[in-house]
Amino acid sequence: MVVFCPSFDERQNSIEVILLKKVRFVERCEISSNALYRYVLQVRIAPEDLPERKLVVIQKNPSIADENETDATARRVENWARLKGFTTVVYLNLFAYRSTDPKKLNAYPYNKIVGERNNETLKNEINREDTVIIGWGNASDINKTMYMKRAREVHQLVLKAHGRVCIVGEMTKEGYPRHGLLWRNQYDVKQVRDNKQFSYL
Numbered sequence: 664m665v666v667f668c669p670s671f672d673e674r675q676n677s678i679e680v681i682l683l684k685k686v687r688f689v690e691r692c693e694i695s696s697n698a699l700y701r702y703v704l705q706v707r708i709a710p711e712d713l714p715e716r717k718l719v720v721i722q723k724n725p726s727i728a729d730e731n732e733t734d735a736t737a738r739r740v741e742n743w744a745r746l747k748g749f750t751t752v753v754y755l756n757l758f759a760y761r762s763t764d765p766k767k768l769n770a771y772p773y774n775k776i777v778g779e780r781n782n783e784t785l786k787n788e789i790n791r792e793d794t795v796i797i798g799w800g801n802a803s804d805i806n807k808t809m810y811m812k813r814a815r816e817v818h819q820l821v822l823k824a825h826g827r828v829c830i831v832g833e834m835t836k837e838g839y840p841r842h843g844l845l846w847r848n849q850y851d852v853k854q855v856r857d858n859k860q861f862s863y864l
Contacts, residue, residue, distance in 0.1 A: 677716075678748045681709040687741065690751070692730040693784070700759040701725035702784045708741050709750035717793040718749040721785070721817060722843055723800060724758040724765055724776070740798075740843040743831070743850070749794070755785055757799050757813045766804035773809055785817065789824040794852060796829050797821060800842025811863040814839070818864065829854050838862025 691705035704725070720740055728734045737754065744752050758768060759778030768776045789795055797818065802810035822828055830840040832850035838861055841850075858864045 675748075677709070677713055677750075678746065680713060681745045681748065681750070684710050685745070686710055687733075689730045694729060695759075695778075695780075699761060700778045700780075701729065701756070701761050702759050702778065702780055703788060704728055704737075704754040706737070706741065706752045706754075707750065708745055708752060713750050715751055716749045717751045717753060717790075718744050718747075719753045719755065719788060719790075719793050719795045720843055721755045721757065721795070721797050721799060721821065723803075723805075724756050724768060725754075725761045726763050727761075728754070736842070736844045739846060743843075743846045743848060746848055747852070753788060753793075755788055756781070757810075757817050759784075764804075769804075769806050769809075773812075777813065782816075782820065785820055786824055789821060791825055794829065795821060795825045796831055796852065797840045798831060798843040798846070799840060800845070801835050801837045801839050814861075814863040818861065827854050827856075834860050 686707060686709055688707050689704065690707050691703060693703040694701050722736065726734045726736065728737045741752055758776045759781040760768060760771065760776040762768060799814065818828060829852050831846045831852055832841045835841055
């Protein structure tokens, strides 16, 4: 059964302000000293005088987005978030290893691509008062066994830390939460209560 998240509440006035005064600045970007890992990217997308409504998004792995650059997924997620009245987006990932081509993750051991600080970061960043979305999409070219293992680990971590699991739009045909790049404006946040919908569980 899929139901709307009870924490999701569109504030029309705030949305109008957010869309009128299009804001984007990076508040926080946590990258490893060797620049191979990005653990957190936090972006403010609304004027600072608006009350904070934080959207936490857990994606697949970081691409090029950092304090200086953005990418296609971040642009899509942030445009969607503005329409829904969020003021801040926090990006987290299944795998903290940075790569523009997820297929390249297959060349490294599992623990290396997860990142030694990643689980701790996920636990610290997930707050029950925020809207937390899992949006890592299908495995694509990543080793499926490895991908399912990691998706299962993070899914359980989110459930334990946040008490519920939410997605945007519908599940993919392969049984994964829809990737942020594929979020459409008409999609809303939904809570998924039936674990059978997730192929990796």
